[in-house]
Amino acid sequence: MKVLIVEDEAELAASLVSYLQGEQYRCEVAATFAAAEEKMLLGDYDCILLDLTLPGGDGLELLRQLQARHKADGVIITSSRNALDDRITGLQLGADDYLPKPFHLSELSARIAALVRRRHFNGSNVVLAGPLAVDLLARTVRVAGQPLPLTRSEFDLLVLLLANQRRVVMKSTIAEHLSGDLAEHFDSFEPVYTHVKNLKRKLAEAGAGDCIRTVYGLGYRFELPAA
Amino acid sequence: MSSTPRPRKLLLRTLRAQLAYAGLVLVAGTFLFYYVLRQLYFTDVDDALVLRREEVMKKLPLVPAPADLALWMQLDRDLEIRPLGAEAPAPERIIGELRYDSLAHELEPYRTLITTVPYQGRPYRLVLRSSLVEDEDLLAAIGLAQAGLLVVLLGGLVLVQQRVARRLWRPFYDTLAQLRRFRLDQRTPVALAASSVQEFGELNEALTELLSKHRRIFLSQKEFTENAAHEMQTPLAVQHTKLELLAQSPDLTEAQARHLDALVAVTQRLARLNRSLLLLARLENQQFATDDTVTLRPVVESIAAQLAEQAEAAGLTIELALTAPAPVRANQTLMEILVSNLLSNAIRHNVAGGTIRVQLTATELVVENTGRPVALPVGQEFARFRKDALSAPGGVGLGLAIEQQVCDSCGLELAYTFEAPNRHRFMVRFS
Missing domain, CATH: 3.30.565.10 (Histidine kinase-like ATPase, C-terminal domain)
Structure with a gap:
């Protein structure tokens, strides 16, 4: 999987590369408008992370060029220009998603996974992890072939963790993933603890083992127990 | 500014002033006409009386005896000739007087010439009268004519206002409508039509300049907001992602995790604060369409x-x-x-x-x-x-x-x- 990171802030680009490489993505970075334009023309990417404010031009212009070549659906806009009209324009121009800065790496990783899945595995939207089979489209989970009923939040939580296997997903990321912008009103992670606890219990009862580890109150890590 | 509590249309205001002035002129004109006409009429009647006096003085020697004067007076009710008594002969004068008319049974206005004439060697007082057309009739006729004129004039004024003035003021109302529709966040700069009326042309020019200046200021403010967002959010994004990467360290100790957790929390809080400030700035700059x-x-x-x-x-x-x-x-x-x-x-x-x-x-x-x-x-x-x-x-x-x-x-x-x-x-x- 090839990912193009269009980002002028070198440290941020480095963080993205560092995190995404662990997920078996091959990353390329373009720090200017011109560089991004050239790479987009020459290369073929499964996903493009597009910052809108670039030295040398407006990211939306790049998006227009991609749209003209019917490639805009692989784009996730990662912008600090949180202006509503930019978001709308971006999505109208065919961008797949819009993630305002500052974002969480694990959330971004989940969005990329979802995007890649939508584009490349049309029809078979099932994530397999050990005994787990998660159907993203039908929103159902099977453990060793047996259906496992989950609530909406538990399902979303599981998908987020699966997209970041063997990584620590911080509890603030989970809170935002589950309740979006509303999460910012609360410092209490009570609902996160509850959902994680319930999901852990359900998975264990279904025979998937203890696959969600707590990392010192910082967050959680999904890891299949060594067989 | 205005002393009137309720704003009225400019057209209505000018129309009211014009109507008031026209009414005033017409009412004053009615009286003026009446007096001028009456004066002209008096002069005319007085001239006729003088002519009649000359005629009477020519015919007087033909009257054979003083007793026949009574018959003349009976035949001509507007003539009176009597011997002058003890009083001294007065110079000829013409006066206006009201006399009881036995036929019409009312007081009627008269012009009366009083003079002294010689008859058979003795002075006689000659009084000649001429009945005036009734004042009221004249006044009524003039008043009616004037009233008719008033109606025609005022009606005409209203029509002129409604047709011509409305057409003249149309560019103004067009401009007003465009100003009402104007929004700072609209995509296209405002374009007010050029007008053949100089004042409106200048107004539109001045407004276009003012609006585009405001739009420029607004856009640069918006740009500033966006720049501020970018400048703040990017370091925050770097900070956040670095903390997330740090959390992935395989040999993270519990104490380090606690510090990290606190750092993540304050970073989140900073991000939240920044987002709120930006939202407030954008609200204050009215960068949201609210329709x-x-x-x-x-x-x-x-x-x-x-x-x-x-x-x-x-x-x-x-x-x-x-x-x-x-x-x-x-x-x-x-x-x-x-x-x-x-x-x-x-x-x-x-x-x-x-x-x-x-x-x-x-x-x-x-x-x-x-x-x-x-x-x-x-x-x-x-x-x-x-x-x-x-x-x-x-x-x-x-x-x-x-x-x-x-x-x-x-x-x-x-x-x-x-x-x-x-x-x-x-x-x-x-x-």
Whole structure:
């Protein structure tokens, strides 16, 4: 999987590369408008992370060029220009998603996974992890072939963790993933603890083992127990 | 500026002034005409009397005896000739007088010539009278003519105003309509049509310049807001991602994790604060179009559902009484921000086992919650960064200021009341 990171802030680009490489993505970075334009023309990417404010031009212009070549659906806009009209324009121009800065790496990783899945595995939207089979489209989970009923939040939580296997997903990321912008009103992670606890219990009862580890109150890590 | 309490149309004002002046001139003219005409008429009648006197003096020697004078007087009621008694002969004069008319049975105006004539060697007083056409008739005739003139003149004025003036003023009303429609955040610069009337042409030119200047300022402000966002959000994004990467270290100790957790929390808080400040800046710059129709009921329902978990975690019950769909002219995003702020505040500032009551009617949204047994300080409810015993930990102190700004920019009214012992009530009125 090839990912193009269009980002002028070198440290941020480095963080993205560092995190995404662990997920078996091959990353390329373009720090200017011109560089991004050239790479987009020459290369073929499964996903493009597009910052809108670039030295040398407006990211939306790049998006227009991609749209003209019917490639805009692989784009996730990662912008600090949180202006509503930019978001709308971006999505109208065919961008797949819009993630305002500052974002969480694990959330971004989940969005990329979802995007890649939508584009490349049309029809078979099932994530397999050990005994787990998660159907993203039908929103159902099977453990060793047996259906496992989950609530909406538990399902979303599981998908987020699966997209970041063997990584620590911080509890603030989970809170935002589950309740979006509303999460910012609360410092209490009570609902996160509850959902994680319930999901852990359900998975264990279904025979998937203890696959969600707590990392010192910082967050959680999904890891299949060594067989 | 104006002393009149109710503004009236300019056209109406000029028309009223013109009508008043025309009426004044016509009324004054009526009297003037009457006096001038009467004067002309008197002169005419007086000339005729003098001619008649000469005629009488020519015929007088033909009268054979003084007794025959009585017969003449009987034949001509407007003639009187009598011997002058003891009084001295007076010089000839013409006077106006009123006499009783035995035929018409009323007082009639007369012009009367009085003079002294010699007859058969003795002085006689000669009185000649001429009846005047009745004054009132003349006045009435003139008045009628003038009134007719008044109606024609005023009617004409009104017509001229309505047809010509309206056409003349059309560019002005066109400009006005465009100004009403003008929004700072509109995409295209305003273009006011050139006018063949010099004043309107100049007005449009001046307005176009003013508006485009404001638009430029607005755009640069917006740009500043965006730049500020970028400048702040990018370092925050770097900080956040680095902390996330740090959390992936395989040999992370528990103490390090604790520090990391605190760092993540403050980074989140900074990001939140920055987002709130930017939202406020954008609200103040009126960068939101507020002319969508937003139906509040689904907004409230969806946000209440999303917050149900948080409420449950805090042991609160939410009661919804949404009796109307409540369409409001506002902005969808802003209404979502307003409702989520109101509801999250009601959750955050609540007490264990407390309640939140949300009422939505066609005219207002009321969010009432149990909380601390003290009212928010009057006049400072919506102040920024208020720090007191009432502020809940973790909040950035901008929630209520944002609510206030959202309401302001959408033309809604936000009010707060406190009801003992511990009920806090926020009302958004949109009727």
